[in-house]
Structure formats: C-alpha cells, structure tokens
Amino acid sequence: MTEFSGSDLPASGLAASDLARRLPLTRRRFAALLATALAAGLATGWAGGAHAQEKVVRIGYQKYGTLILLKNKGLLEGKLKALGYSVRWAEFPAGPQLLEALNAGAIDFGNTGEAPPIFAQAAGAPLVYVGYEPAAPEGEAILVPKGSPLKTVADLKGKTVALNKGSNVHYLLVKALEKAGVAYADVKTTFLTPADARAAFERGAVDAWAIWDPFQAAAEKTIEARQLADGTGIVSNYQFYFTTKNFAEQAPQVVDAVLAGVAEIGAWVKANPKAAAEEFSPLVGIPTPILEVALARQQYDVKPITPAVVAQQQEVADAFHKLGLIPKPIRISDAVRAARS
Template sequence: MLAGGLVNALGVAGGLTHSGNARAANTPLTLRIGYQKSSTLTVLAKTRGTLAQALAPLNVSLAWHEFTSGLPLLEALNVGSIDFSADVADTVPVFAQAAGARIAYVARETPSPDAEAILVPEHSPLRTLADLKGKRIAVTKGAGVHYLLIAALQSVGLRITDVQPAYLTPADGRAAFASGNVDAWVTWDPFVASVERQDKVRTLTTARGLAGYQRYYLATPAFARDHDAVLREVYRVLRETGQWVRATPREAAAQLSPVWGLDTATVEAANRRRSYDVQPVVREAIAEQQRIADVFTQAGLLPKRVDAADVTLWQAPA
C-alpha cells in the first residue's frame, strides 16, 4: 500500500508531510458524514456497521447526517457542518466550487451512465429528444441529471432555454411527474428503477453517450490534510463494500430495501446499473469536471467560470 497524502490538482509535485499535523491515534475524533439515500455504499457501510468497526481502533466515532440531494450536502461540507461527503454526482462539486467552496476529492465511482434517464409517461406524445422543446421538465438543480438534460438537448441542437426546467428534489419531481404537472422527469437510480416498476413510463434516453455520470466522495481540505489514516480506512471500506454489492446483489438489495422503502427486486434493478467501483480520483477525471463546468458556464447556470483543477486531490492507497 502506498502512503496516503495530498497532491494539489494544479500539478505541484510531491505530497504534503503528515508527521506534523497527524492526530495522535488515541485522541477521540467524531467523523461527521453527510449522505443521501442514494449513497448506496455509504448507507450499507452505516447499516452493516463495517465503517464504525473499521474506525474503532483509531478511536473514531461517527455522526451521520442525511441530505435530500448533493448541493445542500456540499453546502454543509463547505461551512464545516460535516467532514466527509458520501458520493455526489460529478456536477455537484462544480456548483460547489462556483459558490466558493474549497473541496478535497477523496475517491470516485467509475461511470454509470445507465443509472440516470429522461423519462416520459408511457403514452406521452414525446418520442424524441427534439420533442422536448418548449416542454416543462422536472430536474434536480446541480445534480448529475442537470448535466444530462443539457447534454441531451445539445445533442439535438437545443439549449436549456428552449425548455422549461422545473427545479425539484427527487421526491417533488416524482410527485409532479405522477400528477402530470411536468412533461418529463430527469432522475437517477434508485428513483428511475422505482418509477419504472410502479408506473407506466418510457425512457427517452439514458446518459449513455451523453454523460459519464461519475460519483465523487469528498472531504474538507483540512480533514484530508490532518486525518489521512481515517480516510484510508474509509476508502478501504467503501471499496470493499462496492465489491460485496457486485458479488452478492440479492443480499445487498435485501439490506437496502428497508432503508430505501423499495422492494428488493427494484433495488436489484437499480444496483445493476451502478458500477459501485471505487477508485482513486485521477487527473483525467478532473479534466472531465472542467468540461462539465464549461457547459454549465456556457448555459449561463454558473455565476462565474470554475477552475475544476483548483481543488485538493487526496491520494488513495493503491
């Protein structure tokens, strides 16, 4: 295993020395974790107790904070209400940076483009992406699906201003979609799997060929600097949990079912479309983050240009 450390994403060579700022192993610490219900690996690490067990020898306890979506989660990270963010879609750090947040990338899940989709009612007259022009579309602002919507529109020569976005949380988006108050809904799993199994819907497109849909685990730069040993354990547990989900999909679905309030078949369907492959954050991923930021800037959805490389990269163990 390589020693963990910090590398500035702007390309400064080498890592930072931890000997001067690492906490004593027996000093109590509470790790405050923010997550969403769709943060599968973190939810499983919580419910199974594997993360608490892994961190106990380091005298680390856990405090869990649930959020409805990624943007408020990273707002909490930025103001110091939490130390670590469970996975958020690739767009969310871009919006956070535009708001002045300082973030550290800890890990990523490799792309899962089939895990988000643009949905319409089964008998909707909308048949192609071009048919979305002028329509009211439910989407969660700043989420990965926000980028999917823009990319999908661009693929047929449309702009975000050519539709009527209704910026809603997943729960409100589902309600608006079910009541017919919107013409389409752009969402991600497990919400996609849930509506597919419970309602008569049709998929206009997934993100395949349009957006990679990577998900990122983040921390405050100070926590990444000062608590390398803690993050190494968090990374290990998340990676092993992802391997366990892929190896035992039925058992994983059974454990997630009561948490998500969905039947196991729906959970399995959702999980099949997620990679759950936890990997280090590489520079190529930051380049993709810059492309996402530029698309949002061009669409007039960010207050200023974002330099996606102006972040901290924590070096995950090899």
C-alpha cells in the same frame, strides 16, 4: 420510514439541508444547517473549526448508495476506532444539500454525483475530491409518462422538465439537449426534489422528469415511465467522494480508512447484488426487485482520481459556466487531493 406504495416514492424527510434549501436568505440557510447539526450531535468538537474535544468524522450520506450500506453494516466504526476516531452520520435528500452542509462545516465527508461539486466549488466550498466510482450512464435518465406523445429528446423544445437543481441529471439534460440540437433556454425547467418531482410527473404538471436510480427504476416499473434517453453516449454519471481541505490535511489516514470501507462495501455489492437489494429495500422503502434493476446499472467500486476523470469533470464545469449556471469559471484540479505516497 415512509413506505413505497403505488404512485408515491419514499420521501427522505426534512433533513437539515432540505430545510435550508427552502429558506431564501444565506444566513438563514446556514443557521438551519447548524441548528439541526447541533441537535443531531454532529457538531461535537466543531468550535473553531477543529476536532479538539472529540476526534470524530462526520459523514453525510444519501438514502441510496454505498455510504448508507457502510453505515448500516457498521464496518467503518471498527476501522476508525483503531485510529482514535468515532463516526457520526447525517442523511441528506440529494447531493447539492449534502455539499451545502460540507461547505457550512457540518460534515467532513460525503459523496455525490458529478454536478453538485461544480456548483459547490463555484460557491467557494472548501471541498476536495478524494475518490470516484466508475461511470454508470444507465443509472440516470430523462423520463416521460407512458402515454406521452414525446418520442425524442428534440421533442422537449418548449416543454417542462422536472429535475433536482445542481444534481447529475442537470448535466444529463444539458448534454442530451445539446446532442439533440435543442438550446437549453428553449426548455422550461422546474427544480424539485425526487419525491416532489415524482408527484408532479404523475399528475401531469410537467412533461418530463430527469432522475436517477433507484427513483428512475421505480418509475419505470410502477407507472411504466418511458425513457427518452439515459446517459449512454451522453454523460458518464460518475459518483465522487469528498472531504474538506482541512480534514484532508489533518486526518488523511481517516479519509483513507473511509475509502477502504467504501471499497469493501462495493466489492460485497458486486458479489451479492440480490442480498444488497434486500438490504437496501427497508432502508429506502422500495421493493427488492426494483432495486436489483437499479443496482445492475451501477459500478460499485472506488478508485483514485485520475487526470482523465479530472478532464471530464472540467468539461462539466465549463458547460455550466457557458450556460450561466455557475457565476465564474473554476478549475477542478484545484480541488483534487494530491496522490498519497
């Protein structure tokens, strides 16, 4: 694992989705995802889109969040064994890449922030929202270097902002600029993964960086990056859990078991934040004190999707369509799992 030191944030490595992101052709993107999934053993029983030869749920996770703790503690395996399922895990550098894999059929379940599923649904991904974590607006921010002359979001006009395209912070930037009276088109954006954005931010290649925890907390602590704004009063910063339409229909009890495992881990994190930070530290290569700050800004819980949450997510979709960031309007309600009796 890459160690955290000085000016470098830990990189998550070239996962299947990261490789695919760097390839220009759709066919090559899909081929990269599939090849790596096969090499990792993720596609067992995938032929024909079915889990005929082995009953397995393939879960995509990111380097930080509830799912990586669920994997690390091994709690889910026991829950699913009773249902006749095993678990396969795959790591992704960010939400957009994880949902590319979901769309390609390489995973069955995962979680991301509020923006990635908008892009994925607009691209035709067969995703289904099955749960969410409560709002955590302090868990993402627009940062500037310690000595930057920029003091407010309005000062970003004509400046360059680094961010991961299609991630939660993409929506944060859109709404923060709107609140400040600055047109999105009046800001230059450069789309970089967190590790690459951190490097560009430190060498002065960009004026600001829109980023989420724990990278946000790490930059604030180690290089004294300063917030122009976090999500407070601007965006909710929800985390969502997804599966595919087919998997939701074929194995609803498995989806419920995974969500129950997520809830169990969330309750443990809330009750034991220091222990959770200590467990996260070797997984992400970030010191425990920084992770304690990041964890304090999250709401670790999982709840059923509500009409109010759907309405807020629809606002995200509408905003992206208005700006031409997605090619067509979408209805979030079309991708929400019906309530189970």
